[in-house]
Amino acid sequence: MQPITAADLEPLCQRLFDLEVPRERLKLLAEALNGVLPEIARLRELDLADVTPAVVFDPGPAAPPPRDG
Protein backbone atom coordinates (compact mmCIF):
# COMPACT_ATOMS: atom_id res chain seq x y z
CA MET A 1 0.00 0.00 0.00
CA GLN A 2 1.50 3.34 -1.11
CA PRO A 3 1.71 5.97 1.66
CA ILE A 4 -1.03 8.59 1.47
CA THR A 5 0.05 12.24 1.31
CA ALA A 6 -1.71 15.46 2.28
CA ALA A 7 -1.92 16.28 -1.42
CA ASP A 8 -3.79 13.02 -2.03
CA LEU A 9 -6.34 13.88 0.62
CA GLU A 10 -7.11 17.47 -0.19
CA PRO A 11 -9.39 16.86 -3.19
CA LEU A 12 -11.05 13.87 -1.54
CA CYS A 13 -12.03 15.23 1.86
CA GLN A 14 -14.81 17.59 0.82
CA ARG A 15 -15.77 16.05 -2.54
CA LEU A 16 -15.90 12.40 -1.52
CA PHE A 17 -16.12 12.26 2.27
CA ASP A 18 -18.03 15.43 3.16
CA LEU A 19 -15.22 16.41 5.54
CA GLU A 20 -14.05 19.92 6.23
CA VAL A 21 -10.37 19.45 7.04
CA PRO A 22 -8.25 22.61 7.13
CA ARG A 23 -5.21 22.40 4.88
CA GLU A 24 -2.83 22.57 7.87
CA ARG A 25 -4.36 19.41 9.32
CA LEU A 26 -4.15 17.30 6.17
CA LYS A 27 -0.58 16.16 6.93
CA LEU A 28 -1.65 14.96 10.37
CA LEU A 29 -4.59 13.10 8.86
CA ALA A 30 -2.39 11.51 6.20
CA GLU A 31 0.08 10.29 8.83
CA ALA A 32 -2.71 8.80 10.91
CA LEU A 33 -4.23 7.08 7.88
CA ASN A 34 -0.85 5.58 7.03
CA GLY A 35 -0.81 4.06 10.51
CA VAL A 36 -4.35 2.70 10.48
CA LEU A 37 -5.25 1.67 6.93
CA PRO A 38 -2.47 -0.94 6.48
CA GLU A 39 -3.68 -2.71 9.63
CA ILE A 40 -7.23 -2.74 8.29
CA ALA A 41 -6.00 -3.83 4.85
CA ARG A 42 -4.47 -6.96 6.42
CA LEU A 43 -8.02 -8.33 6.57
CA ARG A 44 -7.79 -8.65 2.78
CA GLU A 45 -5.19 -11.41 3.27
CA LEU A 46 -7.90 -13.69 4.69
CA ASP A 47 -10.15 -16.02 2.76
CA LEU A 48 -13.60 -14.89 3.89
CA ALA A 49 -15.49 -16.19 0.85
CA ASP A 50 -18.09 -18.23 2.74
CA VAL A 51 -18.44 -16.00 5.79
CA THR A 52 -21.57 -13.93 6.41
CA PRO A 53 -20.79 -10.57 8.06
CA ALA A 54 -21.87 -10.14 11.67
CA VAL A 55 -24.45 -7.55 10.66
CA VAL A 56 -28.04 -8.03 11.71
CA PHE A 57 -30.89 -6.92 9.48
CA ASP A 58 -34.26 -6.96 11.21
CA PRO A 59 -37.19 -6.33 8.83
CA GLY A 60 -39.53 -5.70 11.74
CA PRO A 61 -42.18 -2.97 12.02
CA ALA A 62 -40.80 0.20 10.51
CA ALA A 63 -39.98 2.61 13.30
CA PRO A 64 -36.94 4.85 13.43
CA PRO A 65 -34.56 3.87 16.21
CA PRO A 66 -33.89 6.48 18.90
CA ARG A 67 -31.21 8.89 17.73
CA ASP A 68 -29.18 8.53 20.89
CA GLY A 69 -29.15 4.78 21.07
Next chain:
Amino acid sequence: MAELDLPIPALAERLKHGTLSPVALFEEAEARIASLEPTIRAFSHRNAGARGAAERAAAELREGRWRGPLHGLPIALKDNFLTADMPTGLGGGLPEGTFPARDAALVRRLRAAGAILLGKTTMHGFAWGIVSPPTRNPWDVARVPGGSSGGSAAAVAAGMCVAALGSDTGGSIRIPASLCGTVGLKPTFGLIEGAGVVVHSWSLDVAGPLTRSVADAAHVIEVLASPDTGGGDRRYTGALDQPIGDLRIGLCRNHFLDCNDTEVADAVDAAISTLARQVRSVRHLHLPRLSHAAGAILAIELASASAAHHELLGRGLQSGLAPDVRLLLELGAFVSATDYLRAEQFRRLLMADFAAAFAEVDVLISPTTPVTAWRVAESTVAVQGETESVLSAAWRLTYPYNLAGVPAISLPCGFDKRGLPIGLQIAAKPLAEATILRLAHAYECQHDWVHRRPPHPAQ
Protein backbone atom coordinates in the same frame (compact mmCIF):
# COMPACT_ATOMS: atom_id res chain seq x y z
CA MET B 1 -12.79 3.12 57.96
CA ALA B 2 -15.30 5.70 56.77
CA GLU B 3 -18.77 4.35 56.10
CA LEU B 4 -18.43 5.43 52.48
CA ASP B 5 -15.66 2.84 52.13
CA LEU B 6 -17.82 -0.06 53.28
CA PRO B 7 -18.90 -2.69 50.74
CA ILE B 8 -22.39 -2.41 49.28
CA PRO B 9 -23.92 -5.27 51.32
CA ALA B 10 -22.74 -3.68 54.59
CA LEU B 11 -23.98 -0.25 53.54
CA ALA B 12 -27.32 -1.68 52.43
CA GLU B 13 -27.74 -3.42 55.77
CA ARG B 14 -27.09 -0.20 57.72
CA LEU B 15 -29.31 1.90 55.49
CA LYS B 16 -32.12 -0.63 55.58
CA HIS B 17 -32.07 -0.86 59.36
CA GLY B 18 -31.67 2.85 59.98
CA THR B 19 -28.20 2.79 61.55
CA LEU B 20 -26.94 4.92 58.67
CA SER B 21 -28.75 7.70 56.85
CA PRO B 22 -28.47 8.31 53.08
CA VAL B 23 -28.00 11.99 53.94
CA ALA B 24 -24.99 11.23 56.15
CA LEU B 25 -23.55 9.01 53.43
CA PHE B 26 -24.13 11.70 50.81
CA GLU B 27 -22.39 14.25 53.05
CA GLU B 28 -19.40 11.91 53.42
CA ALA B 29 -19.19 11.68 49.64
CA GLU B 30 -19.52 15.45 49.28
CA ALA B 31 -16.76 16.04 51.81
CA ARG B 32 -14.44 13.63 50.06
CA ILE B 33 -15.17 15.15 46.67
CA ALA B 34 -14.53 18.62 48.08
CA SER B 35 -11.18 17.42 49.40
CA LEU B 36 -9.98 15.41 46.40
CA GLU B 37 -11.67 16.84 43.34
CA PRO B 38 -9.29 19.79 42.90
CA THR B 39 -6.53 17.24 42.31
CA ILE B 40 -8.31 14.23 40.81
CA ARG B 41 -10.87 16.14 38.68
CA ALA B 42 -13.12 13.15 38.18
CA PHE B 43 -16.40 15.04 37.72
CA SER B 44 -17.57 17.10 34.78
CA HIS B 45 -20.88 18.02 36.44
CA ARG B 46 -22.21 17.73 40.00
CA ASN B 47 -25.88 17.01 40.55
CA ALA B 48 -27.55 19.88 42.39
CA GLY B 49 -30.46 17.57 43.17
CA ALA B 50 -28.40 14.89 44.89
CA ARG B 51 -29.02 16.14 48.43
CA GLY B 52 -32.75 16.22 47.78
CA ALA B 53 -32.62 12.67 46.47
CA ALA B 54 -30.73 11.60 49.61
CA GLU B 55 -33.36 13.27 51.80
CA ARG B 56 -36.16 11.51 49.92
CA ALA B 57 -34.35 8.19 50.26
CA ALA B 58 -33.95 8.84 53.98
CA ALA B 59 -37.67 9.51 54.33
CA GLU B 60 -38.55 6.33 52.43
CA LEU B 61 -36.21 4.24 54.55
CA ARG B 62 -37.64 5.70 57.76
CA GLU B 63 -41.04 4.54 56.52
CA GLY B 64 -39.67 1.05 55.90
CA ARG B 65 -39.82 1.32 52.10
CA TRP B 66 -36.45 -0.25 51.21
CA ARG B 67 -36.00 -0.49 47.45
CA GLY B 68 -32.97 -2.79 47.42
CA PRO B 69 -29.21 -2.76 47.92
CA LEU B 70 -28.56 0.45 45.97
CA HIS B 71 -31.13 2.46 47.92
CA GLY B 72 -29.40 5.56 49.30
CA LEU B 73 -25.98 4.82 47.79
CA PRO B 74 -24.02 7.63 46.11
CA ILE B 75 -23.29 6.61 42.51
CA ALA B 76 -21.71 8.52 39.61
CA LEU B 77 -22.42 8.36 35.86
CA LYS B 78 -20.08 8.65 32.91
CA ASP B 79 -20.85 11.77 30.92
CA ASN B 80 -22.27 9.83 27.96
CA PHE B 81 -25.38 8.71 29.88
CA LEU B 82 -28.27 11.05 29.12
CA THR B 83 -29.83 12.60 32.21
CA ALA B 84 -32.95 14.72 32.62
CA ASP B 85 -31.52 16.89 35.38
CA MET B 86 -27.89 17.25 34.31
CA PRO B 87 -26.25 18.22 31.00
CA THR B 88 -24.53 15.54 28.94
CA GLY B 89 -21.16 16.67 27.64
CA LEU B 90 -19.61 13.56 26.05
CA GLY B 91 -16.18 14.59 27.27
CA GLY B 92 -16.29 18.23 26.32
CA GLY B 93 -15.99 20.45 23.30
CA LEU B 94 -19.69 20.57 22.43
CA PRO B 95 -22.18 23.34 23.24
CA GLU B 96 -24.51 22.73 26.20
CA GLY B 97 -27.81 21.34 25.00
CA THR B 98 -26.26 19.27 22.21
CA PHE B 99 -27.87 16.17 23.70
CA PRO B 100 -31.45 15.83 24.94
CA ALA B 101 -32.28 16.25 28.63
CA ARG B 102 -33.89 12.92 29.42
CA ASP B 103 -32.86 9.88 31.40
CA ALA B 104 -31.11 6.92 29.78
CA ALA B 105 -32.75 3.59 30.52
CA LEU B 106 -30.05 2.72 33.04
CA VAL B 107 -30.39 6.08 34.77
CA ARG B 108 -34.11 5.40 35.17
CA ARG B 109 -33.24 2.01 36.55
CA LEU B 110 -30.79 3.46 39.07
CA ARG B 111 -33.25 6.14 40.18
CA ALA B 112 -35.95 3.50 40.61
CA ALA B 113 -33.52 1.49 42.75
CA GLY B 114 -33.09 4.54 45.00
CA ALA B 115 -29.49 5.37 44.05
CA ILE B 116 -28.28 8.92 44.72
CA LEU B 117 -26.76 10.23 41.48
CA LEU B 118 -23.84 12.42 42.49
CA GLY B 119 -23.01 13.73 39.03
CA LYS B 120 -21.41 13.04 35.69
CA THR B 121 -17.82 11.86 35.51
CA THR B 122 -15.21 12.97 33.01
CA MET B 123 -14.47 10.81 30.01
CA HIS B 124 -12.19 10.86 27.02
CA GLY B 125 -13.99 12.90 24.37
CA PHE B 126 -16.65 10.99 22.43
CA ALA B 127 -15.53 7.84 24.35
CA TRP B 128 -12.67 7.73 21.84
CA GLY B 129 -9.44 7.55 23.83
CA ILE B 130 -7.68 6.24 26.88
CA VAL B 131 -6.49 9.33 28.77
CA SER B 132 -9.66 11.13 29.96
CA PRO B 133 -8.25 14.62 30.52
CA PRO B 134 -8.18 16.43 32.90
CA THR B 135 -8.68 13.52 35.31
CA ARG B 136 -5.66 12.15 37.16
CA ASN B 137 -4.96 8.72 38.56
CA PRO B 138 -5.54 8.66 42.35
CA TRP B 139 -2.57 6.29 42.82
CA ASP B 140 -0.19 8.82 41.25
CA VAL B 141 -1.63 12.11 40.16
CA ALA B 142 1.17 12.55 37.62
CA ARG B 143 -0.36 9.63 35.70
CA VAL B 144 -3.47 9.05 33.61
CA PRO B 145 -6.54 7.20 34.88
CA GLY B 146 -7.07 5.43 31.54
CA GLY B 147 -10.19 5.79 29.48
CA SER B 148 -12.54 6.41 28.19
CA SER B 149 -14.40 5.95 31.53
CA GLY B 150 -11.46 7.56 33.34
CA GLY B 151 -13.51 9.82 35.62
CA SER B 152 -15.67 6.93 36.78
CA ALA B 153 -12.64 4.79 37.64
CA ALA B 154 -10.83 7.65 39.38
CA ALA B 155 -13.94 8.59 41.39
CA VAL B 156 -14.38 5.01 42.60
CA ALA B 157 -10.67 4.52 43.32
CA ALA B 158 -10.52 7.78 45.29
CA GLY B 159 -13.61 6.76 47.28
CA MET B 160 -15.73 9.67 46.07
CA CYS B 161 -18.65 7.34 45.38
CA VAL B 162 -19.61 3.75 46.07
CA ALA B 163 -19.85 2.85 42.39
CA ALA B 164 -19.94 4.47 38.98
CA LEU B 165 -21.22 3.54 35.56
CA GLY B 166 -19.03 3.47 32.49
CA SER B 167 -19.26 2.23 28.94
CA ASP B 168 -16.94 -0.11 27.07
CA THR B 169 -16.45 -0.21 23.30
CA GLY B 170 -12.88 -1.52 23.09
CA GLY B 171 -11.96 -1.61 26.78
CA SER B 172 -13.25 1.69 28.17
CA ILE B 173 -14.47 0.20 31.46
CA ARG B 174 -11.69 -2.34 31.97
CA ILE B 175 -8.69 -0.19 30.98
CA PRO B 176 -9.36 2.56 33.56
CA ALA B 177 -10.38 -0.08 36.11
CA SER B 178 -6.99 -1.75 35.60
CA LEU B 179 -5.00 1.49 35.78
CA CYS B 180 -6.92 2.83 38.81
CA GLY B 181 -7.11 -0.42 40.78
CA THR B 182 -10.88 -0.84 40.73
CA VAL B 183 -13.16 -3.59 39.51
CA GLY B 184 -14.72 -2.98 36.08
CA LEU B 185 -17.24 -5.30 34.46
CA LYS B 186 -18.03 -5.26 30.74
CA PRO B 187 -21.20 -7.32 30.44
CA THR B 188 -22.26 -9.40 27.46
CA PHE B 189 -23.25 -7.22 24.50
CA GLY B 190 -27.00 -6.65 24.81
CA LEU B 191 -27.39 -7.70 28.45
CA ILE B 192 -27.62 -4.08 29.55
CA GLU B 193 -30.14 -1.77 27.92
CA GLY B 194 -28.17 0.84 25.99
CA ALA B 195 -30.93 3.32 25.17
CA GLY B 196 -29.85 6.81 26.15
CA VAL B 197 -26.15 6.09 26.27
CA VAL B 198 -24.74 8.23 23.44
CA VAL B 199 -23.72 5.85 20.68
CA HIS B 200 -20.07 5.35 19.85
CA SER B 201 -20.27 2.06 17.97
CA TRP B 202 -23.64 0.32 17.71
CA SER B 203 -22.33 -3.25 17.72
CA LEU B 204 -19.56 -2.80 20.30
CA ASP B 205 -20.85 -0.46 23.05
CA VAL B 206 -21.96 -1.86 26.37
CA ALA B 207 -22.51 -0.15 29.70
CA GLY B 208 -21.35 -1.57 33.01
CA PRO B 209 -20.24 -0.85 36.57
CA LEU B 210 -16.95 0.24 38.10
CA THR B 211 -16.78 -0.67 41.78
CA ARG B 212 -14.32 -1.28 44.58
CA SER B 213 -14.98 -5.01 44.79
CA VAL B 214 -16.28 -7.91 42.75
CA ALA B 215 -19.21 -8.37 45.14
CA ASP B 216 -20.17 -4.72 44.67
CA ALA B 217 -20.08 -5.20 40.90
CA ALA B 218 -22.45 -8.17 41.28
CA HIS B 219 -24.89 -6.05 43.27
CA VAL B 220 -24.87 -3.27 40.67
CA ILE B 221 -25.15 -5.54 37.65
CA GLU B 222 -28.09 -7.30 39.26
CA VAL B 223 -29.94 -3.97 39.17
CA LEU B 224 -28.74 -3.02 35.68
CA ALA B 225 -29.29 -6.28 33.79
CA SER B 226 -32.21 -6.16 31.43
CA PRO B 227 -34.97 -8.68 32.23
CA ASP B 228 -35.64 -8.87 28.48
CA THR B 229 -32.29 -10.45 27.61
CA GLY B 230 -32.88 -14.18 27.46
CA GLY B 231 -30.67 -16.87 28.93
CA GLY B 232 -27.72 -16.89 31.24
CA ASP B 233 -27.54 -17.26 34.99
CA ARG B 234 -28.82 -14.01 36.53
CA ARG B 235 -28.01 -14.96 40.13
CA TYR B 236 -24.95 -12.73 40.18
CA THR B 237 -24.76 -12.14 43.94
CA GLY B 238 -25.89 -15.71 44.58
CA ALA B 239 -22.94 -16.99 42.54
CA LEU B 240 -20.30 -15.18 44.57
CA ASP B 241 -19.73 -17.73 47.28
CA GLN B 242 -20.19 -20.83 45.17
CA PRO B 243 -17.16 -23.16 44.94
CA ILE B 244 -14.82 -22.84 41.98
CA GLY B 245 -13.53 -26.42 41.89
CA ASP B 246 -15.51 -27.21 38.75
CA LEU B 247 -14.09 -24.38 36.66
CA ARG B 248 -11.69 -24.82 33.74
CA ILE B 249 -9.24 -21.99 33.16
CA GLY B 250 -7.92 -21.23 29.69
CA LEU B 251 -4.71 -19.36 28.90
CA CYS B 252 -4.14 -18.01 25.41
CA ARG B 253 -0.40 -17.48 25.05
CA ASN B 254 -0.56 -15.72 21.70
CA HIS B 255 -1.87 -12.15 21.79
CA PHE B 256 -2.89 -12.19 25.49
CA LEU B 257 0.21 -13.43 27.32
CA ASP B 258 3.15 -13.01 24.96
CA CYS B 259 3.83 -9.27 25.09
CA ASN B 260 3.27 -7.76 28.51
CA ASP B 261 5.39 -5.74 30.92
CA THR B 262 7.41 -8.08 33.15
CA GLU B 263 5.90 -6.88 36.42
CA VAL B 264 2.39 -7.19 34.98
CA ALA B 265 3.13 -10.68 33.64
CA ASP B 266 4.58 -11.78 36.98
CA ALA B 267 1.53 -10.58 38.92
CA VAL B 268 -0.86 -12.31 36.54
CA ASP B 269 1.22 -15.52 36.59
CA ALA B 270 1.01 -15.47 40.39
CA ALA B 271 -2.75 -15.03 40.23
CA ILE B 272 -3.05 -17.93 37.78
CA SER B 273 -0.88 -20.11 40.04
CA THR B 274 -3.14 -19.30 43.01
CA LEU B 275 -6.28 -20.19 41.08
CA ALA B 276 -4.75 -23.25 39.38
CA ARG B 277 -4.58 -25.01 42.74
CA GLN B 278 -8.30 -24.53 43.28
CA VAL B 279 -9.96 -25.13 39.91
CA ARG B 280 -10.58 -28.27 37.89
CA SER B 281 -8.01 -27.60 35.18
CA VAL B 282 -5.79 -25.09 33.42
CA ARG B 283 -5.42 -25.46 29.70
CA HIS B 284 -3.39 -23.60 27.10
CA LEU B 285 -5.16 -22.47 23.94
CA HIS B 286 -4.07 -20.92 20.68
CA LEU B 287 -6.26 -18.43 18.82
CA PRO B 288 -4.22 -17.55 15.74
CA ARG B 289 -6.82 -15.32 14.13
CA LEU B 290 -6.28 -12.73 16.87
CA SER B 291 -3.35 -11.47 14.78
CA HIS B 292 -5.92 -9.83 12.48
CA ALA B 293 -8.22 -8.54 15.22
CA ALA B 294 -6.69 -5.05 15.42
CA GLY B 295 -7.67 -4.35 11.83
CA ALA B 296 -11.22 -5.50 12.53
CA ILE B 297 -11.78 -3.39 15.64
CA LEU B 298 -10.23 -0.36 13.93
CA ALA B 299 -12.45 -0.71 10.85
CA ILE B 300 -15.63 -1.23 12.86
CA GLU B 301 -15.00 1.34 15.59
CA LEU B 302 -13.60 4.07 13.33
CA ALA B 303 -16.37 3.75 10.77
CA SER B 304 -19.14 3.43 13.36
CA ALA B 305 -18.05 6.40 15.47
CA SER B 306 -17.70 8.62 12.42
CA ALA B 307 -21.11 7.57 11.11
CA ALA B 308 -22.75 7.97 14.53
CA HIS B 309 -21.46 11.52 14.89
CA HIS B 310 -21.69 12.59 11.26
CA GLU B 311 -24.52 15.07 11.91
CA LEU B 312 -22.71 16.62 14.86
CA LEU B 313 -19.61 17.17 12.77
CA GLY B 314 -21.67 18.47 9.89
CA ARG B 315 -22.98 21.23 12.18
CA GLY B 316 -19.49 22.69 12.29
CA LEU B 317 -18.84 21.54 15.84
CA GLN B 318 -15.55 19.77 15.10
CA SER B 319 -13.42 22.82 15.79
CA GLY B 320 -14.28 22.57 19.50
CA LEU B 321 -13.12 19.00 19.83
CA ALA B 322 -9.81 17.85 21.25
CA PRO B 323 -7.36 17.29 18.35
CA ASP B 324 -7.01 13.55 18.95
CA VAL B 325 -10.77 13.02 19.06
CA ARG B 326 -11.33 15.09 15.94
CA LEU B 327 -8.66 13.10 14.13
CA LEU B 328 -10.22 9.75 15.03
CA LEU B 329 -13.64 10.94 13.89
CA GLU B 330 -12.17 12.09 10.59
CA LEU B 331 -10.28 8.82 10.09
CA GLY B 332 -13.49 6.82 10.10
CA ALA B 333 -14.60 8.41 6.85
CA PHE B 334 -11.69 6.73 5.08
CA VAL B 335 -12.61 3.16 6.05
CA SER B 336 -14.07 1.69 2.89
CA ALA B 337 -17.41 -0.11 2.99
CA THR B 338 -15.63 -3.21 1.69
CA ASP B 339 -13.09 -3.17 4.49
CA TYR B 340 -15.83 -2.54 7.05
CA LEU B 341 -17.79 -5.56 5.86
CA ARG B 342 -14.67 -7.73 5.75
CA ALA B 343 -14.12 -6.74 9.36
CA GLU B 344 -17.65 -7.90 10.16
CA GLN B 345 -16.95 -11.17 8.29
CA PHE B 346 -13.74 -11.62 10.26
CA ARG B 347 -15.69 -10.97 13.42
CA ARG B 348 -17.87 -14.03 12.70
CA LEU B 349 -14.75 -16.18 12.53
CA LEU B 350 -13.39 -14.73 15.75
CA MET B 351 -16.73 -15.30 17.50
CA ALA B 352 -16.60 -18.93 16.35
CA ASP B 353 -13.03 -19.25 17.65
CA PHE B 354 -14.07 -17.94 21.05
CA ALA B 355 -17.14 -20.18 21.08
CA ALA B 356 -14.89 -23.17 20.45
CA ALA B 357 -12.51 -22.03 23.17
CA PHE B 358 -15.34 -21.61 25.67
CA ALA B 359 -16.52 -25.14 24.91
CA GLU B 360 -13.18 -26.36 26.29
CA VAL B 361 -12.69 -23.88 29.14
CA ASP B 362 -15.01 -21.79 31.28
CA VAL B 363 -12.86 -18.67 31.49
CA LEU B 364 -9.91 -17.07 29.77
CA ILE B 365 -7.44 -15.22 32.00
CA SER B 366 -4.90 -12.55 31.06
CA PRO B 367 -3.73 -9.15 32.20
CA THR B 368 -6.24 -6.38 31.47
CA THR B 369 -3.57 -3.98 30.23
CA PRO B 370 0.02 -4.89 29.28
CA VAL B 371 1.32 -1.93 31.31
CA THR B 372 0.41 0.05 34.41
CA ALA B 373 -0.62 3.72 34.31
CA TRP B 374 1.66 5.91 32.22
CA ARG B 375 2.52 9.55 32.83
CA VAL B 376 0.26 12.32 31.54
CA ALA B 377 1.44 13.49 28.10
CA GLU B 378 3.36 10.28 27.38
CA SER B 379 2.28 9.01 23.98
CA THR B 380 4.36 5.83 23.91
CA VAL B 381 5.19 3.06 26.36
CA ALA B 382 7.92 0.42 26.30
CA VAL B 383 6.75 -3.19 26.52
CA GLN B 384 9.50 -5.79 26.69
CA GLY B 385 11.92 -3.30 25.18
CA GLU B 386 9.68 -2.40 22.26
CA THR B 387 8.19 1.08 22.02
CA GLU B 388 4.56 1.35 20.98
CA SER B 389 1.78 3.92 21.17
CA VAL B 390 -0.21 3.98 24.40
CA LEU B 391 -3.43 3.27 22.48
CA SER B 392 -1.95 0.26 20.73
CA ALA B 393 -0.75 -1.17 24.05
CA ALA B 394 -3.62 -0.19 26.31
CA TRP B 395 -6.49 -1.82 24.46
CA ARG B 396 -4.69 -4.83 22.95
CA LEU B 397 -5.97 -7.25 25.59
CA THR B 398 -9.47 -5.82 25.92
CA TYR B 399 -10.86 -5.24 22.40
CA PRO B 400 -11.00 -8.92 21.36
CA TYR B 401 -13.84 -9.40 23.86
CA ASN B 402 -15.75 -6.44 22.39
CA LEU B 403 -15.44 -7.98 18.93
CA ALA B 404 -16.76 -11.28 20.31
CA GLY B 405 -19.42 -9.60 22.49
CA VAL B 406 -18.51 -11.73 25.51
CA PRO B 407 -18.36 -10.55 29.14
CA ALA B 408 -15.07 -9.71 30.85
CA ILE B 409 -14.02 -8.24 34.17
CA SER B 410 -10.92 -6.45 35.39
CA LEU B 411 -9.92 -6.71 39.04
CA PRO B 412 -6.73 -5.80 40.88
CA CYS B 413 -4.10 -8.54 41.20
CA GLY B 414 -1.18 -6.60 42.64
CA PHE B 415 0.94 -3.49 42.34
CA ASP B 416 4.14 -2.72 40.49
CA LYS B 417 7.28 -1.37 42.16
CA ARG B 418 5.98 2.19 41.77
CA GLY B 419 2.83 1.28 43.68
CA LEU B 420 0.60 1.31 40.60
CA PRO B 421 -2.27 -1.22 40.32
CA ILE B 422 -2.12 -4.22 37.98
CA GLY B 423 -5.36 -5.56 36.49
CA LEU B 424 -6.36 -9.19 35.98
CA GLN B 425 -8.88 -9.86 33.20
CA ILE B 426 -11.30 -12.79 33.26
CA ALA B 427 -13.59 -13.44 30.29
CA ALA B 428 -16.24 -16.10 29.65
CA LYS B 429 -18.85 -17.12 27.11
CA PRO B 430 -21.88 -14.86 26.45
CA LEU B 431 -24.14 -14.36 29.49
CA ALA B 432 -21.71 -16.16 31.83
CA GLU B 433 -21.25 -13.11 34.05
CA ALA B 434 -22.08 -15.26 37.08
CA THR B 435 -19.12 -17.55 36.31
CA ILE B 436 -16.77 -14.59 35.96
CA LEU B 437 -17.99 -13.03 39.21
CA ARG B 438 -17.67 -16.36 41.05
CA LEU B 439 -14.03 -16.86 40.07
CA ALA B 440 -13.11 -13.20 40.49
CA HIS B 441 -14.67 -13.08 43.95
CA ALA B 442 -12.88 -16.26 45.00
CA TYR B 443 -9.57 -14.72 43.94
CA GLU B 444 -10.32 -11.35 45.51
CA CYS B 445 -11.14 -12.96 48.87
CA GLN B 446 -7.63 -14.45 49.08
CA HIS B 447 -5.82 -11.11 48.81
CA ASP B 448 -5.94 -7.70 50.37
CA TRP B 449 -5.87 -5.74 47.12
CA VAL B 450 -9.50 -4.75 47.54
CA HIS B 451 -8.74 -3.10 50.90
CA ARG B 452 -5.87 -0.95 49.65
CA ARG B 453 -6.62 2.69 49.06
CA PRO B 454 -4.65 5.26 47.07
CA PRO B 455 -2.68 7.86 49.01
CA HIS B 456 -4.68 10.98 49.74
CA PRO B 457 -3.21 13.53 47.31
CA ALA B 458 -3.84 16.36 49.77
CA GLN B 459 -1.74 14.65 52.48
